[in-house]
Amino acid sequence: MGKNGPINTVGLTILNIGFFVEFSIPCVVVLSSISGHALGLDVLGLGSPVVILEGTFRDIATDQLAATTAAEATAYINGGRSGIELLQHRRQIRATLGSTTQFRPPLPSPDAITYGQSIGLKEGPEGKGSAGVILTPVEDTSVFLKGKQYLLTAGHVLNIPTIRNGIWKPLNSSEAIVVTPGKLDIARELLYLEEEKELDSPHARDVLRAANTTCGLVMAGRIGADDQGWREDWGLIELAQTHHGRNGALNPETLSQLHELTEAEGIEVQDDFDGRVTGITDLENGYWPCVKYGATTGWTTARVSGESVELFLKGTAVPISGEDLDTVHPTNIVRAKVLLASREAGGIPAAGAGDSGAPIFTIDGDCSGFQFGGMLVSIFKPTKQEDPGMFMIIPQSRIFTQIAAQTGVKWSLAQ
Numbered sequence: 230m231g232k233n234g235p236i237n238t239v240g241l242t243i244l245n246i247g248f249f250v251e252f253s254i255p256c257v258v259v260l261s262s263i264s265g266h267a268l269g270l271d272v273l274g275l276g277s278p279v280v281i282l283e284g285t286f287r288d289i290a291t292d293q294l295a296a297t298t299a300a301e302a303t304a305y306i307n308g309g310r311s312g313i314e315l316l317q318h319r320r321q322i323r324a325t326l327g328s329t330t331q332f333r334p335p336l337p338s339p340d341a342i343t344y345g346q347s348i349g350l351k352e353g354p355e356g357k358g359s360a361g362v363i364l365t366p367v368e369d370t371s372v373f374l375k376g377k378q379y380l381l382t383a384g385h386v387l388n389i390p391t392i393r394n395g396i397w398k399p400l401n402s403s404e405a406i407v408v409t410p411g412k413l414d415i416a417r418e419l420l421y422l423e424e425e426k427e428l429d430s431p432h433a434r435d436v437l438r439a440a441n442t443t444c445g446l447v448m449a450g451r452i453g454a455d456d457q458g459w460r461e462d463w464g465l466i467e468l469a470q471t472h473h474g475r476n477g478a479l480n481p482e483t484l485s486q487l488h489e490l491t492e493a494e495g496i497e498v499q500d501d502f503d504g505r506v507t508g509i510t511d512l513e514n515g516y517w518p519c520v521k522y523g524a525t526t527g528w529t530t531a532r533v534s535g536e537s538v539e540l541f542l543k544g545t546a547v548p549i550s551g552e553d554l555d556t557v558h559p560t561n562i563v564r565a566k567v568l569l570a571s572r573e574a575g576g577i578p579a580a581g582a583g584d585s586g587a588p589i590f591t592i593d594g595d596c597s598g599f600q601f602g603g604m605l606v607s608i609f610k611p612t613k614q615e616d617p618g619m620f621m622i623i624p625q626s627r628i629f630t631q632i633a634a635q636t637g638v639k640w641s642l643a644q
Contacts, residue, residue, distance in 0.1 A: 298428070354412075358382050451635055512533045516591065519622075588601055
């Protein structure tokens, strides 16, 4: 025993140590993973000199795997960039590590998905969005199957030509593969591990595994305006069987954060309130509290402040302001109605980049669950930082109508 408990040695042997064989003496050699003063060797009562080598044995196969993991992680972070482009890219990702948003979502394991989770395309630029509610068609078609799960999110999160051009036919190419977390969160986590000198760790391998695990396949979507003038910005992802989930299957940490929110903001809920989605409802002007859970800012509340007609650059989520009208051709401008919702108190942002696709909920009648009211598609970023800002919502009734028009079948919340 040492002074502070068991001696944490991994090797103990006798070696002759000296300048030459003729001038060497036998020594006790201890290989340890803790420093010499913590070993407490004075109580060992050894008669020979003691030499302490601080370190650990490492398995060759493990070392090779760690080296491969570190190399793959570095390649993922860099994304084939070099020179100034790589330097700027790393600075941009590093800047997100110091984000002041209230919630930095943990990396989910590649299993059942739930709303608010970080998602994104496997290929292309680093980006992310939020998982919405899980839907299913009410009957089979040649493409969509009743009972199969399809994840809703904002169309611009899935920034591929079929979404931008309103083509809903399924794809069978790498550009349609979706992963969780989104690519930006994966790169950010790996850069964090690199700075902590843990890029060869098992956690880094888990992150890379998530980056290469198919969560689902983009099947449909559209960005524009519907025949009633409402904003259209949705995408449907056919979930892989391994990622089938339930609307409201929250992990304990996320559920705890939800209860902290309801308590802090005086929202009445049942003791067994677990975030499950029990139905759908349209949001009314002035309604409070709208509850949002997004992949960047987590749980926040807001009040619906009314309808608004906004201008967007065609095929994108980019809003157009008054000073931009002279520089954008009218055929590239989309006018569309949205609902606006805003925070009633400062200190916490209403939403942030990466929250697109997040579901907007109301509390159901008996305060035991959520009602799906709509989807967050854009944010208004205030000039004054103390201003809580607002976000734009597409009502759930318009979303279901838009999806039915494109896919030829009615849809409902998956059970």
